Amino acid sequence: MSQTKKGLNTLCTHEGALEDTLFKGATSPLYMSSSYAFEDVDLKRYPRYFNTPNQEALGKKLAALEHAETAMIFGSGMAAISTALMAFLKAGDHVVFQQTLYGGTYNFAVTQLEKYGITYTFTEGWDVVDFEEVIQSNTKVIYLETPSNPLLTITDMKGVANLAKEKGIFTLIDNTFASPINQNPIDFGIDVVMHSATKYMGGHSDICAGVVASSKENMDRIYQTAICFGGSLSDYTVWLLERSIKTMALRVKAQNENALLMAKYLVSNPDVAAVNYPGLETHPEHELAKSQMKGFGGMLSFELKSEIDVSHFFRNLRLIKPSMSLAGLESTMISPAKTSHALMSPEDREKQGIKDSLVRFSLGIEELEDLIGDIEQAISETKSVSLPV
Structure with missing residues (x-):
């Protein structure tokens, strides 16, 4: 219409x-x-x-x-x-x-x-x-x-x-x-x-x-x-x-900007195995996303390398909230395998490509350097602790 x-x-x-x-x-x-x-x-x-x-x-x-x-x-x-x-x-x-x-x-x-x-x-x-x-x-x-x-x-x-x-x-x-x-x-x-x-x-x-x-x-x-x-x-x-x-357009614009910059940072992080974000030129459907999206969104996901325990990483976050749901003003992370996709069998999750190491990241409106600092200290703390056998 x-x-x-x-x-x-x-x-x-x-x-x-x-x-x-x-x-x-x-x-x-x-x-x-x-x-x-x-x-x-x-x-x-x-x-x-x-x-x-x-x-x-x-x-x-x-x-x-x-x-x-x-x-x-x-x-x-x-x-x-x-x-x-x-x-x-x-x-x-x-x-x-x-x-x-x-x-x-x-x-x-x-x-x-x-x-x-x-x-x-x-x-x-x-x-x-x-x-x-x-x-x-x-x-x-x-x-x-x-x-x-x-x-x-x-x-x-x-x-x-x-x-x-x-x-x-x-x-x-x-x-x-x-x-x-x-x-x-x-x-x-x-x-x-x-x-x-x-x-x-x-x-x-x-x-x-x-x-x-x-x-x-x-x-x-x-x-x-x-x-x-x-x-x-x-x-x-x-x-x-x-x-x-009333404030959705303003919020989403800020979240779009944070997510794109965060995705680029995570790609360069040696402790991150993979990053999923349509705004990255390396995303398989980047050109398609450009043709049908006005902005690439405030959501991304990434995989931590196998030596980093995801649960320990979540516990060591100080600013980003390991919290259910998404798209709030505050940045949040979850493990899809334990939350949004927990009702699926491990076999069905594996078929979709949802690994236990996958982290879903909802970008809020905080300053990017504060979010990056929190991720880096959480990874550092996690790596410094010997994992139980």
């Missing part, structure tokens, strides 16, 4: 804001009611119907940011993902999942879909041909994640979208790692965009939420499933999320 010429910071700050008609306050008023009138009203409002004033207003902001016609806010990223998938799938259908995938989505696929008579296939890779090779006659959905969690692989969105359209298949994408600041999949032909709004949209490690954005036709379909699954979000958290999104 056509968009206004407003800049990102303007959209983040003003789009979808509710007007305080009573007191003329500068911020959107918060409507906490869970009970609204049903007589003599144009719209019957109810929190589980995703149509309270704050829910509707934030949806307009998110739709504008993702170049979509409309958007809905959910209680978590997985609520958004599972609801969107089930809106387009039924018994007897088949779905293609990208091989490199967030562990929670992987777990949903392998533990839940067969209960509903839905079959699935994971691709061998993330090139367009890998998706084409596993499409079946009953395939209804292709599911992407780019950049992927935690290996930062890049998938050709336009190529997969064109393939899907030729075969009448819906495309769904997890756009969490990029954020709408760095990437807008709808511009490349993707049908439905999802986010864990807990991450860059919330941005302060204090909100849990999810987002789905698409055309009105697709969202009408998702809405019918959503009101049955009940994954709505409290209006107070919706209000907090709207407040946080």
Whole structure:
């Protein structure tokens, strides 16, 4: 759909804001009611119907940011993902999942879909041909994640979208790692965009939420499933999320800059075996990332060399937090094998290339030299201690 010429910071700050008609306050008023009138009203409002004033207003902001016609806010990223998938799938259908995938989505696929008579296939890779090779006659959905969690692989969105359209298949994408600041999949032909709004949209490690954005036709379909699954979000958290999104473009720009410089530093660090970041010219899909991303994101991952114990390294960090989740103002690290992808079997993690030595690094907005100093002292402390036999 056509968009206004407003800049990102303007959209983040003003789009979808509710007007305080009573007191003329500068911020959107918060409507906490869970009970609204049903007589003599144009719209019957109810929190589980995703149509309270704050829910509707934030949806307009998110739709504008993702170049979509409309958007809905959910209680978590997985609520958004599972609801969107089930809106387009039924018994007897088949779905293609990208091989490199967030562990929670992987777990949903392998533990839940067969209960509903839905079959699935994971691709061998993330090139367009890998998706084409596993499409079946009953395939209804292709599911992407780019950049992927935690290996930062890049998938050709336009190529997969064109393939899907030729075969009448819906495309769904997890756009969490990029954020709408760095990437807008709808511009490349993707049908439905999802986010864990807990991450860059919330941005302060204090909100849990999810987002789905698409055309009105697709969202009408998702809405019918959503009101049955009940994954709505409290209006107070919706209000907090709207407040946080006002600074998203500023935060993400700073995180992009830190991540690129950090990736270059880690490549030069003799104690690091490998670095995954699409902004590096050595990344296998660097040129593809340049063609479909406005910034390379604040996420990277790296492998420590085998003589450095990852758990000891985490314990020796003083500034960077070994903490779950990502995309906060503060820098965090995790072991995907122990957290985001712990529900996968060791064999499946190995197939994806997720080693025990892999560290996922979410860059915050701190000064780069402080972050580098923390990494260097943590490695030094870890190397100085004899590991137990």
